[in-house]
Amino acid sequence: MLLTLLAVSFIVFAAFEIIPGDAAVSRLGSNATKETVEALRVQMGLDKPFIVRYLNWLSGFVKGDFGTSISYNLPVSSMILEKLPITVTLTILSMIMTIGISIPLSLLIAKYAGSKFDRISYGTNQFVMAVPSFFLGIMMSWFFGMVLKLFRPGGYISYKKDFGGFLGYLILPAIAIAIPKCAMSIKLLRSAILTEAGKDYVRTAYSRGLSTMEVLYRHVLKNAMIPLITFWGMAVADMIAGSIVIEQVFNIPGLGRILLTSIANRDYPVVEAVIILIAFVVLIMNLVVDILYRVVDPRLRKD
């Protein structure tokens, strides 16, 4: 895993090295004299060979120093640290919603498989999966803001000032991210539950006199969760990516905002740091998924 992270960091660093444009020139503007540009290049360490710069950058990374933002002239780490709680809260909220809604709902749907209820939920599911989350966000801010007047679009409250208000503001964006994921999870979980429900151990459980709900919750669900764990693990990365767009919809100054403005300003240290951070999260999630497999399925623990 560490090796993969190293490879990713190298590819990212190399990719941003290849593109034309001099960081020193872009920081000073085009009418800077040659001497000042040269001086800044030395100060930024741009005069050293590629590998040396990569190693410097990497060692800085390990120490938590992500470099200096070109356009804001601030340390990248403090910029990111300030915004990180927003995106993390948003992701956690939507993850909780996804899991909390999809498990009971798919159990319910699986219980009535083949009925009218199943068919209706199948149709709804197909439809919901086709709705892009940012369109859902726009429609929700229109509906809750305009029709019900429960919500003030753009009225973001900083988490430092009022954490409750901050959470309240994040609920709609989290729903917008969670709903498409919910639809996908329900679809996967329903078919997983139905496959499991046809197996022998389920019949045994019934013959022991357990009720349907007990069988579903205690036996079937555990086995049906296995494909879902993979999906949810990948969904975390997706949600972070989704929050980049949703933050724009609801005007939330999170990680996505930094990434977009940095891309527009060609502020590469920030872009690199955000990418590496997300790659790190992706890899951690892969690890968590592997561990969860072993928790859910004892057969995997042996080797």
Next chain:
Amino acid sequence: MKKWFKKHQNFNFITGAAITGILLFTVFVSIFATPYDTTAMSVADKFAKPSFTHWMGCDNYGRDILSRVMEGMGNTFLIAVLTVLIGTVFGVIVGSLCGYFGGLLDDILMRINDVLFSFPSILLALVIISLLGTGRLNVTLALGIAFIPSFARIVRSEVKKQCSLDYVKSAALMGAGHIRIIFVHILPNIMPVLLSSVMIGFNNAVLAEAGLSYLGIGVQPPAASLGRMLSEAQSYLFTAPWYAIFPGIVIVLTVLGFALLAEGTTEEN
């Protein structure tokens, strides 16, 4: 029950085909003519409500939304098709070579592929765009590259499965070369799987393109694009909600149509 199920599948396919057919027809018509000029502004029609003259109303410059939606659909379709094309061609090449030959190359490429695959495609595209710059061509290229890993992964695992089958061995015994075995013998056999993943990929491409142009880094104005229209419409959400609703519905219908088609074809087999 079984009969109902059979009917259900056909229902998927037929609805999907109908929606996609209507949308494709509209795109086809928009190549030759739109009801109004897509960039013609008119102060009198500013925020005109949907009516018989302007079916979907008008935007903040008094431009006809239906005409712009038609043009935007064309752009979205074009970008999505090219994206999937890039993704499929390179995905098939990388995936089949890795799956067929295996070995060190396979190990290295698939390790990289796994990391790229777990990276959300819209994010990957954003990174590539930050390297290449914005614009329609760059977005297509970026999305195309971002879609390669998922295709490569699917093709590789399918090719691996096929490799152990008898017909591949017989082909090798008959003296067929590696390239011939891969592209003439194995590839046709993985077509069904590839086809359904192409359709799902197309949907993801439509969604990703809409997301990117919503963020303002896709098709550049004055050319119309569905995502861009949504982001412009958001500022006027309270005065002209229809400006946001119609482009959004078109995106939903496009994705829904293809999702139903994919569902219908995979369950048919």
